Amino acid sequence: MWDYSETVKEHFYNPKNAGAVEQANAVGDVGSISCGDALRLTLKVDPENEVILDAGFQTFGCGSAIASSSALTEMVKGKTLDEALTITNQDIADFLDGLPPEKMHCSVMGREALQAAVANYRGEEWVDDHEEGALICKCFAIDDVMIRETIRENSLSSVEDVTNYTKAGGGCSSCHEGIENILIEELAARGEVFVAAHAKGKKKAPKKQEALVSLEMPVAEPAAAEPAPAAPAGMSAFQRIKKIEAVIEEIRPNLQADRGDCELLDVDGKNIYVSLVGACSGCQMAAMTVGGIQQKMIEALGEFVKVIPVDKAKAAAQQQALA
Amino acid sequence: MSDIYLDNNATTQCDPLVVEAMLPYFSEQFGNPSSLHSFGNKVGFALKKARKSVQKLLGAEHESEIIFTSCGSESDSTAIMSALRAQPERRTIITTVVEHPAVLNLCEHLEGEGYTVHRLGVDAKGRLDLEEYKSLLSDDVAVVSVMWANNETGTIFPIMEMATMADEAGVMFHTDAVQAVGKIPIELEDSPIHMLSLSGHKLHAPKGVGVLYLKRGTRFRPLLRGGHQERGRRAGTENVTAIIGLGVAAELAMANMAHENTEVKALRDRLQEGILAAVPNAFVTGDPDNRLPNTLNIAFEYIEGEAILLLLNKVGIAASSGSACTSGSLEPSHVMKAMGIPYTAAHGTVRFSLSRYNTAEEVERVIESVPPIVAQLRKLSPYWGENGPVENPDQAFAPVYA
The missing domain is CATH 1.10.10.1100 (BFD-like [2Fe-2S]-binding domain)
Structure with missing residues (x-):
């Protein structure tokens, strides 16, 4: 079944302005050959000021064709012909809160019915200039x-x-x-031969957020996808820790805004142990948060590091047990 | 009031007995049938039993003629591709214009690869011209692929006669019987049919399982190569639970064959009579005298099928349509087009397909529901006047087509 919006359904189940307008002085008959739908739009136009006083439709077509017709008549009533002609098929689709791509031609048919009706009123001959294909x-x-x-x-x-x-x-x-x-x-x-492009893996822009990375998984060539960040040369251990602390401080306000927090516990070589507290810990998004922190760390330090979340209470208990 | 399901040619409800039989094979009976140990062995025996049930339903001579696949489409592709690969010197395929896309789109693709495809046309009732068919059979034909019964109209083709003609001409014959199996009796043992496709979910088994019947001695080339499953003719670990479900469904289909052709048929006939008596400008499409017992396809003139289906759905009735707008492809039904049904009627075709689960009460409810829906939509139609179609509808409303 099509994924029709509620508005489409409403205009299909309870169409507005169904039937021909009495004393119509503008008629547009159009059809869409690709699916066989067809629509007659009748308008009653005030000859004084070209205002559309009334509009009615008769449609042979599917749910969205009927809904598009109903929407069109609602949209044009009260407008002058010139105003009405500015309505695009996208406007009709938007009025209906969208149409499935396969059904966009229903809105095109609506717009064409309007053009045809206006041409009919003005005594012009309307020629359809667009062709539809598969x-x-x-x-x-x-x-x-x-x-x-x-x-x-x-x-x-x-x-x-x-x-x-x-x-x-x-x-x-x-x-x-x-x-x-x-x-x-x-x-x-045109006398040429089509040559297909070589098979190639699509190069993706490096992701800023490493989503849902399980940190306990071995990470193969972690920095490969990443353009190597400029490594701050000759950082001392102290400078490095300071940098790590700075990153943590930078992200804390964000976490606190979500009623969470993050604390640096320890740094052991490439492993950075943190504790996530409050709304962050245990949350399903924790892995994403940790991934984000890790990404920031890597960028700031210019080297690959692993950010490992630790249950603070457990860690303390373990340390006590050891002591 | 519960909803009424009249779309059994699209898919069917899994029979509760089928579900019950399948359940243990999701849990305790999880072994791989290829394994030696008892976990696998038991499952292997269950597969064997299912194969026998399907063999019986098809009236096949040997159980090894049954190859389990993933669906009807896979069976169709396997059959046609096998015939081409086994006989590379033959470059022609004969089929019909009203086949299912599983066959039609494959043939179109093969045409692009240089094969010749003959598509037999149909008359206004959807019947084939056997003289035309006969004239096309030649040494260049690798395979004839003709559906047993049409999914949209239920029209049954003279498959035995056509297979005999192919056999006499030394041409392989395949039939896509997904709509026929379980609805009409089939006896393949002494038939000239070389290959036949069936689909589980059309006969109250689950989705995801199909069968290719391959007559012993028919030259064959697998579509999927790999493991030794299905005697090396279809690699890939068996969809055990679904196959076991299909086995039970096959037994039930055998048991209900008479019911299908008496009770279900009577319900279908009542539905047809009830609707046609109440709705003017409506007619049955296809060949009413020679069709599946469960299928009714009615063209409601001057209105469009999708709109009918949406309103039927609103009152809890599920059916389907040959209208362009329901297919997603925007192509009007190729079956209606092939029969030369004018588009003002072809777009308003609705297929009601019944099963043994439908009741007389349901049929009466549908007969009551349809006329007001048709009237409501005709009120919106530019081809319809106060009490009937406008005079000379084609001239009274002649839109500019894009």
């Missing part, structure tokens, strides 16, 4: 026709180009096969 990229609702036109106009030759020009393929990337197939055809049409 939906390729579902993340950004880009269809086959749009991709082909862009490839032709700009002589594109790679999936990356297509993404840069149209956004298609820039999301989940599952449509890359479809885009490649279009490229193969379009390149063949």
Whole structure:
């Protein structure tokens, strides 16, 4: 089932302005060939000032087509024709709190019905200038026709180009096969051969927050993904401890704001022992907090260190037992 | 009032007996059937039993002809790819325009790789032209893949006749029988069918298990290579619990076969008669005289299927539609298109598919619920007037199409 917003459902279950307007003086009949939906918009326009006095719709179509039609009639009532024409299909979708990408064409149909009705009122002939094709990229609702036109106009030759020009393929990337197939055809049409990009791992920008790192896990080449921070050369042990303390002090206000706190317990080589108290300890986010502290430490010290949270009470008991 | 489920061609409820049989294999009976020890051994025996049940349901000669897979689609892909790889000199596939995407999309892909694909057309009732079929059978055909029954209309194809024709021409024959198995009796032992796909969740077994029937002696190349499971024909640790569930479901399907073809069929017929009597401008699609006992597909003219489904859903009735808008692909149903149903009717097709769990009360409730929903949507339709379709609907409303 589609993930329709509550507003879409409301306009579908209880559509506003259903039916033809009596004494209409503007009629727009449009359809969307890709899914067979069709819409007749009737308007009653005041000839004096071109204000839309009443609007009604008749729709042969799915839930979102009916909802888009209902929304459109609500949006145009009271507006002048020129004001109404500034409504975009995105405005219709926004009015409905969004439409699934596959259903955006329903809002396009609404806007076109309006253009057609206005043209009809003004005695002009309305020609549809856009063509719909099979939906390729579902993340950004880009269809086959749009991709082909862009490839032709700009002589594109790679999936990356297509993404840069149209956004298609820039999301989940599952449509890359479809885009490649279009490229193969379009390149063949202009006498070229499509060459796919080499397989490559996507280089990610280094993450600032190392999320949910389990610190007890052996960390393989921990600093590899990180551009080596400028190592402050020749830091003495004292300077190093001071730096560590400074980092802890820097983050404490943040933790305290969440009714938590952090305390430095010990430093042993690359291991920095801290205690998390208050709302931080035992919280599911503790690992994330520790990861964040560790990241800051690494940046400040210019070396890899491990931040290890310690249960303070247990640590004290252990020390007593030893003593 | 509980909700009414009339979408059994999409998937079915797991039978409680199936669930009960599966449960121990999630907990104490967790062994790997390939293992020697008792943990594995017991599970191995349970698999054997399930295989026998499926063998019986299909009327297969040998239990080793049953290969468990993960789903109907995997069985279809395995069958077609195997036929191509085992006979590399043959470069043609025959199928139909009304197949499930599991076959159609694979064939389209193979076409892109240089294979020739013949798609048999259908007439207005969804029937194939066997003369056309006969003329296409040749030494270049690697495999014929034709569904036993259509998922949207329930129309049954003359599979035995077609398999015989293929066999006589020396061509491998595969049938996607996911909609037919469990609903109509099947006897493969003396049949010329080489391969058959079935899917567990269409017959009250869980999702995630399917079967490829492979007649002994049929040349075969696995899709998944690796371990020795399924005699090396489908590598990968068996989905033990689901397979055991499918075994029980197969036994239940056998036991309920008569019920399906009498009681369920009677409910379906009552539903059809009740709706058609109350709703004008509605008709049954497909071949009413030759279809699955549980399936009813009605086209409601001048309204759109998704809208019907949403309103049915609101009153607790689950069905499905061949309308473009419900598929996610925006393509109107290829089955309705192939039968030449005009789009003002094709978009308003609703499929009601029943199971042995449906009751006469439920059917009556649906018969009551449908007419007002259709009337409500027709009120919104530009093709509909006060009391019926507007005169010359195609001229009265002729929108500019984008």
